[in-house]
Amino acid sequence: MLNERTGVPPHDCEECPIRHRAVCARCESDELEQLDGIKYYRKYEAGQTVIWSGDRMDFVGSVVSGIASLTQTMEDGRTQMVGLLLPSDFVGRPGRATAAYDVVATTDIVMCCFRKAPFEEMMVRTPHIAQRLLEMTLDELDAAREWMLVLGRKTAREKIASLLSIIARRDASVNARPDKSEIVFDLPLTREAMADYLGLTLETVSRQISALRKDGVIALEGKRHVTVPDMTRLLEEAGDDADGGVFA
Amino acid sequence: MLNERTGVPPHDCEECPIRHRAVCARCESDELEQLDGIKYYRKYEAGQTVIWSGDRMDFVGSVVSGIASLTQTMEDGRTQMVGLLLPSDFVGRPGRATAAYDVVATTDIVMCCFRKAPFEEMMVRTPHIAQRLLEMTLDELDAAREWMLVLGRKTAREKIASLLSIIARRDASVNARPDKSEIVFDLPLTREAMADYLGLTLETVSRQISALRKDGVIALEGKRHVTVPDMTRLLEEAGDDADGGVFA
């Protein structure tokens, strides 16, 4: 659902009917057009749970605005975020009846949903869509495996730098500023959410962010507004060589 | 590529043309039949690298026998295994020109390969196959995310128990012994490979295996032959409730 590796921008609507109406005003006619009546928008507030793991899931859809997360929880309360859902990311799995993870709105979000049965019918009629879904799922798989390296082998500092890189990159693809080399964005996650994503505690997240600030790798205004003066430096800190890794 | 979550046995050939000739002698006529000439078998010895990350990859295929692994490596040598390829698991990604990870033969392996271009042509002609591939990719994605929880939040002991559970389960689905409740199998991985999969060092792996043996959770004969007297106990040690988690 997240698409860090390829970083496909959200507006490639011609070849991406799924993302169509959810994010792109340009597209006016499409297969999905015929689906009106089975398509609906839905809003959730920050902190609300969209679906609980194990629940019946009778829709698929994509995030229009805001950020949601996929989370797994153990009985004793330990939690691990397994995916970030940014605008244009797809939610739900054709052919599966129930949700495998909790989906939680991290900020206020709007989702564009399709009832699952008709969507699946359309998938069978329209091979194009199945192909596109396969493509997207492979992207998600790459992102998940990239993240396994982060979780298994990187230090806390590298983990933070990796996360900031990904967010910076996603943000940059939306708000391109070709004139200036520095990248500015707002962190869409609390320290706790970052910790859940990185397999750390929130205290460690806080300390490492402070350390990166102290070392001039990033600058902070308030708690959430981040400036990255030198992206190459941040990538080095993430343990990726500048042109490989997450940005390949 | 690995399929821990659903644990689909390797012989569902009627609905799984991809696995067809690679693993199942029953299937005699199929789309893939027509592909002879573009299909070939290949052997690798334990330790050999099948493909290097970044290399051009002009085939797809599946593992017939033996075990291979998908591995990522950082410049400084830290490595993380991101997938285990057991017999019947699929390798390669339609639509991608290069390999994203190193594929290494962990034991001697035989692979059944198809040249990629004709395979992709067939995929377009045969929607059935695209659907099946999507299904398999979703399974892999689930397995990868399951593993993110293991890497991010579990203790060393839980990690070992999780890995043993997965191997026991895969093995059990092949060599079902309905008469006895205890499960017996040979570890197909060195301590170092286990460490790379679990995000640990080989010393910690060794210590935790010793601890599980001392506590009667498993029994060892030699270094590789494992007996699990009580699977429920092992699952508890893995931090999964007995009927949830990896075995869901």
Next chain:
DNA sequence: CCGCGACCTTGACCCAGATCAAGAGAACTT
């Protein structure tokens, strides 16, 4: 039979990150 190399085990010590604890901002209610 011996020596060698691959694999594994165990011990001693150390450190990155967890845990526990205290408090500071900032955005709300009332």
Next chain:
DNA sequence: AAGTTCTCTTGATCTGGGTCAAGGTCGCGG
């Protein structure tokens, strides 16, 4: 404006697992 709550920071201390080091076991080739 004062309280409340949510979020974040920072300090002090503890510990799980990493690191370094020293064998042990087994299979293989000479």
